[in-house]
Amino acid sequence: MPPPQRLIGVVGKTNVGKSTFFAAATLAQVEIANHPFTTIEPNVGVGYVRVRCAHVELGLPRCDPASGYCLEGWRFIPVKMMDVAGLIPGAHEGRGLGNKFLDDLRQADALILVVDAAGATDPEGRPAQPGSYDPVEEVRWMEKELDEWFYRIISRDWDKFARSLYDKNPVDALAQRLSGLSVRKHHIEEALKRAGLEEKHPMRWSLDDLREFARVVRRVSKPILVAANKADLDPAEDNIKRMRKELKDYIIVPTSAAAELALKRAAKAGLIRYIPGDPKFEIVDEKRLTPQQLKALEYIEEKVLKRWGSTGVQDAINRAVFDLMNMIIVYPVEDANKYTDSRGRILPDAYLVPRGTTARQLAYMVHTDLGKTFLYAIDAKTKRRIGEDYILENNAVVKIVAAAAKKA
Numbered sequence: 001m002p003p004p005q006r007l008i009g010v011v012g013k014t015n016v017g018k019s020t021f022f023a024a025a026t027l028a029q030v031e032i033a034n035h036p037f038t039t040i041e042p043n044v045g046v047g048y049v050r051v052r053c054a055h056v057e058l059g060l061p062r063c064d065p066a067s068g069y070c071l072e073g074w075r076f077i078p079v080k081m082m083d084v085a086g087l088i089p090g091a092h093e094g095r096g097l098g099n100k101f102l103d104d105l106r107q108a109d110a111l112i113l114v115v116d117a118a119g120a121t122d123p124e125g126r127p128a129q130p131g132s133y134d135p136v137e138e139v140r141w142m143e144k145e146l147d148e149w150f151y152r153i154i155s156r157d158w159d160k161f162a163r164s165l166y167d168k169n170p171v172d173a174l175a176q177r178l179s180g181l182s183v184r185k186h187h188i189e190e191a192l193k194r195a196g197l198e199e200k201h202p203m204r205w206s207l208d209d210l211r212e213f214a215r216v217v218r219r220v221s222k223p224i225l226v227a228a229n230k231a232d233l234d235p236a237e238d239n240i241k242r243m244r245k246e247l248k249d250y251i252i253v254p255t256s257a258a259a260e261l262a263l264k265r266a267a268k269a270g271l272i273r274y275i276p277g278d279p280k281f282e283i284v285d286e287k288r289l290t291p292q293q294l295k296a297l298e299y300i301e302e303k304v305l306k307r308w309g310s311t312g313v314q315d316a317i318n319r320a321v322f323d324l325m326n327m328i329i330v331y332p333v334e335d336a337n338k339y340t341d342s343r344g345r346i347l348p349d350a351y352l353v354p355r356g357t358t359a360r361q362l363a364y365m366v367h368t369d370l371g372k373t374f375l376y377a378i379d380a381k382t383k384r385r386i387g388e389d390y391i392l393e394n395n396a397v398v399k400i401v402a403a404a405a406k407k408a
């Protein structure tokens with residue numbers, strides 16, 4: 001079984017550009033409009049992380065991705081994404097669309113919190129003069145709404161649950177209770193430690209303890225990255241400087257989702273050459289562009305690429321996967337000399353796996369039988385044998401040798 005697909009949730013206040021970000025990442029056709037609550041039902045799609053492909057390091061002329069794609073040595077590896085309805089302050093008390101729709105994000109491994117860094121929408125998401133509202137406040141409000149979401153789920157029938165624990169291991173019971181939120185045992189252990197509740201039995205937790213636990217468990221199981229969106233609008237410049245100063249605990253990535261969407265669509269239409277995440281694009285043939293399109297591209301060049309180095313969308317996805325989820329990339333192959341699968345495809349698979357994954361765990365991801373009958377693995381770069389407990393490095397190219405494989 002290939003590794004479980006990771007899911008990035010796109011969340012935030014209403015009308016800040018979540019669906020634009022999602023569309024830019026996935027090229028899915030979704031509704032985008034400059035008014036609150038355009039999105040009601042969640043959108044699900046596939047985005048990509050961008051990494052230097054192992055075929056470049058190995059001196060191969062190309063690769064043959066079974067999923068995703070490779071462009072000029074950049075490998076784009078799929079990652080699931082979900083765009084949901086927007087929040088407003090007080091959502092947990094039922095304001096706006098409430099926050100129950102966040103339940104769609106229970107399976108998320110990380111969240112990209114899109115905020116309006118230009119301050120061009122009021123707290124209810126209504127369009128306003130850019131610069132009129134404070135994105136620092138927006139980050140704090142939105143995170144509070146996310147915490148309230150977790151708290152609501154965790155605190156449901158808490159007393160009854162806590163009483164039922166008197167003779168049980170609280171870690172296992174909590175993990176089971178929160179498994180629907182994709183909270184794993186190691187998240188619980190980490191959260192108990194950080195909240196200082198390791199030695200205090202849940203039966204004795206105060207309301208404050210419970211709140212603190214909910215807050216911390218949300219942070220460890222659904223970490224957030226802030227996409228400071230609408231970075232193309234002038235007031236965003238000062239705002240982002242201030243966000244970086246006042247929100248030191250957050251990863252803040254300036255983004256212009258609208259710019260990324262425009263560039264990707266133009267590239268798809270063959271009007272420009274653009275590799276997602278690049279600091280530049282090239283016009284294929286100026287004569288094919290309308291004056292309007294040309295002006296839009298000039299705007300993107302001036303206000304986004306020159307100012308920020310890229311549209312930031314790719315960077316946000318990459319950092320969510322590598323910095324928040326702590327993933328690495330591993331390429332399983334059948335032939336450790338040619339770096340191919342049994343059909344001769346070069347580096348067909350690039351797996352996103354958690355840092356710390358062992359050779360044997362990888363074998364299980366390739367095929368359960370390979371995991372069960374694992375003998376050893378070969379690091380295809382060095383041709384060295386590695387044992388089952390060997391912890392794989394980022395960009396490892398690995399052949400699994402198993403008893404089952406011999407029989408086949």
Ligand SMILES: Nc1nc2c(ncn2[C@@H]2O[C@H](COP(=O)(O)OP(=O)(O)OP(=O)(O)O)[C@@H](O)[C@H]2O)c(=O)[nH]1
Nearest residue numbers: 014015016017018019020033037038039086256257
């Ligand atoms: N200037 C600028 N506008 C943007 C950017 N990204 C999105 N927008 C605009 O912001 C408005 C809202 O975009 P959506 O993507 O629909 O926002 P949303 O957060 O999904 O909104 P809801 O689904 O209604 O909560 C649209 O008019 C977009 O064109 C950006 O990077 N720069």
Ligand SMILES: [Mg+2]
Nearest residue numbers: 018019038039
């Ligand atoms: Mg939307």
